[in-house]
Amino acid sequence: MLVCPVTQGPLEYNAETGELISRQACLAFPVKDGIPVMLQEEARKL
Secondary structure (H helix, E strand, O other): OOOOOOOOOOOOEEOOOOEEEOOOOOOEEEEEEEOOOHHHOOOOOO
């Protein structure tokens, strides 16, 4: 199970954008070629 690397909170998968969403951190982590990129510097701010 993956958790947010910033808050250690839950993540939600958004199939439309292909991102893992951390609502607590207001970040969206990309999933590239089926592999989650869990780096804060790669995340998009919500």
